[in-house]
Amino acid sequence: MTLDAFSGQRDALTNLLGRGQFLFVVSQRMKDASRSAMIVVNLDRFRLVNANLSFADGDAILRNTALRIARRIPETAVASRLSADEYAVAMFDEDVEKADGVAEQLRTAIAEPHAIGGMDVIVTASVGVAEGAQGASADELLRRADEAMRLAKRLGSNQVRRVQDVVAKQDGLPPLLVETMLRQALHNHELEIHYQPKIHTRSMQVVGAEALCRWTHPELGHIPPQAFIPVAESSDLILPIDEYVLRSVCRQGAAWMKQGYRVRISVNISGRQFMQDEFPALVRQCLAETGMDPQLIELEITERTAMCDVDRAVHVLQELRKIGVRIALDDFGVGYSSLNYLIQFPVHTLKIDRTFTAGIQSAVNQTPIIGAIISLAKSLNLSVVAEGVETFQQFDFLRENKCDEIQGFLFGAPVPPTSFQLSAFVAKLQPRAPQAAPADERAAEPTWLERLYLETKRLPDWRQMASHLADTLAPRVPLDRLSIEWWENGAPFVDVCEVSLRDEIPPRPVGSLIPAGSSAAPTVIRAGLAMCSPDVLARPEFDEDDRLAADGIRSVLRVPLAHHGKPFGILTVQSTLERVYTDADRRIISEVAERVEDVAWMAYQRERSPYEALYDARTHMFHRAFLAEWFTADDPVWFLSRAKRRPYQAWTHVTAFVVRVEPVGEWPPSEAERLMQHVGQLWNAYGSPGWLAVRMEAGEMLLISADGEEGSFYTFLEQLRMHLRVMEVRNTRLGSPYVSVSLGWGECRDAWPNLWNAYLHARARALSGLRASSGNESSDDEAR
Structure with a gap:
C-alpha cells in the first residue's frame, strides 16, 4: 500500500492516515487518475463495546479492524481512520471496478469475531460506496460515500450501499442552507399559518x-x-417555530371570536417543545395575551413523544388540562400503542394516521385495524379524527364505522386564514360582545330564530341544513331524530333526509325514497296543519309509524313546509318518549318551519338541478347527455334513483329498446318536436314508470329496462302505432306534407356494462325494420 509524501503521518492507534492527510493524498492521486472510488466503513453500535467492556478492549477492536481493512484492499489504495469508529478507503483507475467486491469483503471481514477477554465479540459495519470521474473533488466523493453509508445504517446496518441507492431530496437544498434561510424566515416573518377544515362525519x-x-x-x-x-x-429552531405558530393561532382564533365565530383549532406541538419545563406556562401566556378561549385550542402531540417519558408526559398533559385546552394524540397506531399508557394519558382525541386512511382502498386488511382503533377510542370516551381522507370510499368507510371527524383534500386543502371562508362553513355563531349604542338608538339583539335563519342560509346543501336544525332544536324541543321530507303532488315517492342525534336510533340513508302511500307527508301537506302523534306504538296513525315504533320512536310532531304559499314537504321531529310534545313545542316547530322553509326549498332545488338539466319535461325524456353521466357515476344505482326519484335495486342485466320514427329527422324542428312530445306523452301514460326513456336523435328514443319487464313496452308500441295512423289521417285532410311515417323498433338484452353495445344492436334492428318496410304501403309495419 502506497501512502505517498505523507506516509509517515499516521493515526497513533491504527497506523492509518488521519483525516487531513488522507484527503490531501487522495486529492493528489485523483488528479492523475481516470476514475476514483471511495469506501466509507462505520462500525455498528460500537459505543456498546466501550460501555459494556472497556476502552482498552474497544481500542483492540479498532486496531484489529484497521488491520483487516489494510489486508483486503489493493496495494494502490489509500486507507484512513476518519474518526473514532469510522474508516475510509480510496481506490483509483482499474481498481475502481473492484470497489463493490472490496466493500463486501471488508464488511464480511469486519464481522468476524474478535477474541477479547476470553470471549468472541462480533462488531458489524455499515459500508457506503461512491464513484467519481476525473476531476472530481475528494471532499465531495467522501461526502457521497458517507451518505451511502448512512443509508445502509437506516436500512438495518451490516450491509453495503452505493451512492445511487440514496434517494434524492425533494427540495434539493442542503440542510445547513435550509437552517440558515429558516432563521432569516423567522426574523422576517415569512412563515405563514394555513388552516385545513375538519368535517363532522354525521x-x-x-x-x-x-x-x-x-x-x-x-x-x-x-x-x-x-x-x-x-x-x-434537528436544530434549536423548532422551539421558536412552535411558539410562533401557537401565538399566531391564538391571535387568529381570537379575531374570529370577535367576528362572532367560534372555531376549534388544532396545533401540532413538537416533542422538544412538549418536554420543555416552561411549555404549560407558554400556553397560558399566549392565551392570556390574545384573549383566546382555551376550549377552542387543541394541542396535538405524537404518540412517540408521549411514550418517550410517560411520567413526564402525564404530568404535562395534566397541567394543560388545568388550563382548559384540549389534547389530541396524533399519529396513533404507528408508534408504540400501549393500551396501559393510553388509559393514563388525559387526552380528548385520538387521531388516526394517514397511512391507515390510505390503506382503506389499497390494503383490505388495514380496515379492521381502523375499526379497532375507533372502537377502542369509543370505549375510552374519546373522539376520533382521521386525516388524509382523499376519496369517497375512505369517507364512506369512516362514516359507517362512526369516526367522529375527518380532514383531507376530499373536503379542503390547507388555505390562508383570509381564504378560510367562515360564511360557507357551519362555525357556531356566538353572541357578539355588547357595544355602546347611541342614546337615541335601541340595540336590537336578533332572536334565536333570526340567528337560525341566517345560519341556515350559509349552508351549502340540504343534508347539512337538516343536521344543523337538529343540533339547534335539541336544547329547545325533545328531539332524538329529525327529518325533512319533500313531496310533489301526485309523485309516487317521498324524498327523505333524516338525521339522528343518538347512535342507537339509526336514520334512513340520506336521499331515501319511500312510497307516498306509506308516508305521512301527503296527508300533512294537504291538511296544511301541524300534526302530533303522541304515541305511535299504541296508536299508529300512518303506515310509516310502524317503522318508527320499530326504531324506538314513540312521539312524532309533523309540520308542513311551503314555498310562496305552495306546500312541498314536511318537517318532522321524533322522540323516544311517549306523549312528550306539547302545544309550546308545536308552536316552536311551526315557527322554525316558517323561518327555514324557503331556504329548504332552495337547497333541495340546488340538489335537484344537475338532474333536472338532463331531463326534458316537454317530451318526458332524458337528454342524450344523461347516459354519459350515468355511465361515469360512482354509484349508478344511486344516480338513477336520484334522477328518476324512485328507488332502484342493483341490477346485472338490462334490456334496450330503440324506437325510430322516420323521416322525422328531415322535418322542420317545430313539427319534429310536436311529434316527439306526443311520443313522450304516450310513453308517460302507457309505459312502465321504472323504465328510463332517453331521446337519442330527432326521431329516435331509447328505452331501458333494468328489471326485465317487457309488457308495458308492447302496450306503448300499439298505442304509438295507432297514434301515427291518426296523425297521418289528420295531416292528409289538412293537406300537410308530413303524412308518410315509418316506424321501426328493435330490442337487445345484455349485461349492464355492455349497455351501449345493446343499444347499438337494438338500433341496428330498428333500422333494419325500417328498410324492410320501406317498400310497403302501410306506414306502420315494423320489424323486430
Missing part, C-alpha cells in the same frame, strides 16, 4: 381546523414542509 359540518405552517421564500418560492420541518426539529 352532520357534514365544518367543526374546526388544523393549523399548518407554510413557508414561501421570496426567491425560491414555496418550500414544502417536509423540506424544512425535519431540519427545524
Whole structure:
C-alpha cells in the first residue's frame, strides 16, 4: 500500500492516515487518475463495546479492524481512520471496478469475531460506496460515500450501499442552507399559518381546523414542509417555530371570536417543545395575551413523544388540562400503542394516521385495524379524527364505522386564514360582545330564530341544513331524530333526509325514497296543519309509524313546509318518549318551519338541478347527455334513483329498446318536436314508470329496462302505432306534407356494462325494420 509524501503521518492507534492527510493524498492521486472510488466503513453500535467492556478492549477492536481493512484492499489504495469508529478507503483507475467486491469483503471481514477477554465479540459495519470521474473533488466523493453509508445504517446496518441507492431530496437544498434561510424566515416573518377544515362525519359540518405552517421564500418560492420541518426539529429552531405558530393561532382564533365565530383549532406541538419545563406556562401566556378561549385550542402531540417519558408526559398533559385546552394524540397506531399508557394519558382525541386512511382502498386488511382503533377510542370516551381522507370510499368507510371527524383534500386543502371562508362553513355563531349604542338608538339583539335563519342560509346543501336544525332544536324541543321530507303532488315517492342525534336510533340513508302511500307527508301537506302523534306504538296513525315504533320512536310532531304559499314537504321531529310534545313545542316547530322553509326549498332545488338539466319535461325524456353521466357515476344505482326519484335495486342485466320514427329527422324542428312530445306523452301514460326513456336523435328514443319487464313496452308500441295512423289521417285532410311515417323498433338484452353495445344492436334492428318496410304501403309495419 502506497501512502505517498505523507506516509509517515499516521493515526497513533491504527497506523492509518488521519483525516487531513488522507484527503490531501487522495486529492493528489485523483488528479492523475481516470476514475476514483471511495469506501466509507462505520462500525455498528460500537459505543456498546466501550460501555459494556472497556476502552482498552474497544481500542483492540479498532486496531484489529484497521488491520483487516489494510489486508483486503489493493496495494494502490489509500486507507484512513476518519474518526473514532469510522474508516475510509480510496481506490483509483482499474481498481475502481473492484470497489463493490472490496466493500463486501471488508464488511464480511469486519464481522468476524474478535477474541477479547476470553470471549468472541462480533462488531458489524455499515459500508457506503461512491464513484467519481476525473476531476472530481475528494471532499465531495467522501461526502457521497458517507451518505451511502448512512443509508445502509437506516436500512438495518451490516450491509453495503452505493451512492445511487440514496434517494434524492425533494427540495434539493442542503440542510445547513435550509437552517440558515429558516432563521432569516423567522426574523422576517415569512412563515405563514394555513388552516385545513375538519368535517363532522354525521352532520357534514365544518367543526374546526388544523393549523399548518407554510413557508414561501421570496426567491425560491414555496418550500414544502417536509423540506424544512425535519431540519427545524434537528436544530434549536423548532422551539421558536412552535411558539410562533401557537401565538399566531391564538391571535387568529381570537379575531374570529370577535367576528362572532367560534372555531376549534388544532396545533401540532413538537416533542422538544412538549418536554420543555416552561411549555404549560407558554400556553397560558399566549392565551392570556390574545384573549383566546382555551376550549377552542387543541394541542396535538405524537404518540412517540408521549411514550418517550410517560411520567413526564402525564404530568404535562395534566397541567394543560388545568388550563382548559384540549389534547389530541396524533399519529396513533404507528408508534408504540400501549393500551396501559393510553388509559393514563388525559387526552380528548385520538387521531388516526394517514397511512391507515390510505390503506382503506389499497390494503383490505388495514380496515379492521381502523375499526379497532375507533372502537377502542369509543370505549375510552374519546373522539376520533382521521386525516388524509382523499376519496369517497375512505369517507364512506369512516362514516359507517362512526369516526367522529375527518380532514383531507376530499373536503379542503390547507388555505390562508383570509381564504378560510367562515360564511360557507357551519362555525357556531356566538353572541357578539355588547357595544355602546347611541342614546337615541335601541340595540336590537336578533332572536334565536333570526340567528337560525341566517345560519341556515350559509349552508351549502340540504343534508347539512337538516343536521344543523337538529343540533339547534335539541336544547329547545325533545328531539332524538329529525327529518325533512319533500313531496310533489301526485309523485309516487317521498324524498327523505333524516338525521339522528343518538347512535342507537339509526336514520334512513340520506336521499331515501319511500312510497307516498306509506308516508305521512301527503296527508300533512294537504291538511296544511301541524300534526302530533303522541304515541305511535299504541296508536299508529300512518303506515310509516310502524317503522318508527320499530326504531324506538314513540312521539312524532309533523309540520308542513311551503314555498310562496305552495306546500312541498314536511318537517318532522321524533322522540323516544311517549306523549312528550306539547302545544309550546308545536308552536316552536311551526315557527322554525316558517323561518327555514324557503331556504329548504332552495337547497333541495340546488340538489335537484344537475338532474333536472338532463331531463326534458316537454317530451318526458332524458337528454342524450344523461347516459354519459350515468355511465361515469360512482354509484349508478344511486344516480338513477336520484334522477328518476324512485328507488332502484342493483341490477346485472338490462334490456334496450330503440324506437325510430322516420323521416322525422328531415322535418322542420317545430313539427319534429310536436311529434316527439306526443311520443313522450304516450310513453308517460302507457309505459312502465321504472323504465328510463332517453331521446337519442330527432326521431329516435331509447328505452331501458333494468328489471326485465317487457309488457308495458308492447302496450306503448300499439298505442304509438295507432297514434301515427291518426296523425297521418289528420295531416292528409289538412293537406300537410308530413303524412308518410315509418316506424321501426328493435330490442337487445345484455349485461349492464355492455349497455351501449345493446343499444347499438337494438338500433341496428330498428333500422333494419325500417328498410324492410320501406317498400310497403302501410306506414306502420315494423320489424323486430
